[in-house]
Amino acid sequence: MxxxxxxxxxxxxxxxxxxxxxxxxxxxxxxxxxxxxxxxxxxxxxxxxxxxxxxxxxxxxxxxxxxxxxxxxxxxxxxxxxxxxxxxxxxxxxxxxxxxxxxxxxxxxxxxxxxxxxxxxxxxxxxxxxxxxxxxxxxxxxxxxxxxxxxxxxxxxxxxxxxxxxxFFSKRIKLWAEKQYIRAAAGGTGEAKAAGNYAAAIRPTELAKAKGYDQVLWLDAVEHKYIQEVGTMNIFFKIDGQFITPKRDGSILDGITRMSVITILRDKGYEVIERAITIDEIKAASKAGKLEEAFGTGTAVGIAYIQEIGVDDQTIHVSNESPVGLEVNNTLDAIKTGKIEDKFNWMIKIEKELV
Ligand SMILES: Cc1ncc(COP(=O)(O)O)c(C=O)c1O
CATH class of the missing domain: 3.30.470.10 (Aminotransferase class 4, branched-chain amino acid transferase, N-terminal domain)
Known part of the structure; x- marks a missing residue:
């Protein structure tokens, strides 16, 4: 060694x-x-x-x-x-x-x-x-x-x-799409897991909680319409059978759960697109009854199902069921506890007697 x-x-x-x-x-x-x-x-x-x-x-x-x-x-x-x-x-x-x-x-x-x-x-x-x-x-x-x-x-x-x-048993969470404060701008520190990013998120998160929401949904710094990520999670939507997650553009964290969920979804045969997605597109999909699932992904919770998103004076409703999200969550858990084969070679085994 x-x-x-x-x-x-x-x-x-x-x-x-x-x-x-x-x-x-x-x-x-x-x-x-x-x-x-x-x-x-x-x-x-x-x-x-x-x-x-x-x-x-x-x-x-x-x-x-x-x-x-x-x-x-x-x-x-x-x-x-x-x-x-x-x-x-x-x-x-x-x-x-x-x-x-x-x-x-x-x-x-x-x-x-x-x-x-x-x-x-x-x-x-x-x-x-x-x-x-x-x-x-x-x-x-x-x-x-x-x-x-x-x-x-x-x-x-x-x-x-x-x-x-x-x-960690997460209830379905409510997000507040934030248009006044921003988390990250192009060229800034959004992709870094820097302490200051979290300090700057505290006040907007407190304000969102005071309005009855669990977390902030961050939007882009210029037009306040492109979705970035949630407090300590990346975000996925299932619209009309297809999964969409904001693409990495330097402003969002390269979540390890995010990359793992993309791999698992594709392995299960689902289409996953990484692209820019606006809050208006989510609103329209919900109105048309095509917003089938929405969830956040992160180390703390694995997958957190989203119930609704508040934006301006409106509420975007998400379907109450998240069957694929649940399936992916179960697969992730099973890999992390050795209950199924680690076919992506993600787990690092530790010998207890090493020390
Ligand atoms: C801002 C932010 N986005 C996304 C994530 C999810 O990343 P991961 O899946 O690596 O925990 C985290 C948590 O680390 C985070 O703090």
Missing amino acids: KYSITTTKVKASKVNTLDFNNIPLGTTFTDHMFVCDYDNGQWVNPRIEPLHLIPTHPAAMALHYGQAIFEGMKATLDTHGNPMLFRADRNAARLNTSAERMGMPNFPEDLFVEGLKQLVALEHNWIPPKAGSALYLRPFMYADEPFIGMRAATHYKFIIMASPAGP
């Missing part, structure tokens, strides 16, 4: 304190984290250590100039209780797409996957066994050089944390 990852273990694991039947969302973290430093132009000292607070200089550049990017993915158990990762290589590649846009150094993709594997191997007892549950993994990179002035930082940290997540 090219990289030597040193491991310092906790004296006693906290895993016994977790009620696996009632896992609080986003507030429980496993015993360890993976850490690596960028210093003098290279990534050094990859290590797994007990989770701990990180001393931060008040001038750390991420706090001022926002060089901070992240990833999100899940480890699951197969039917024999062995841990697996879903398409971690794609997360590694996407982190580097984000890093390039934000003027940050690339992180070696093989070390990204190796760090995940070793962390999950060590923390395998934290993977909730219940169907639909998983160990959420949060790799991220930020500028921790103390400096006041606008330039790329010269010192960064790359960290992976892990947080157990219970089953």
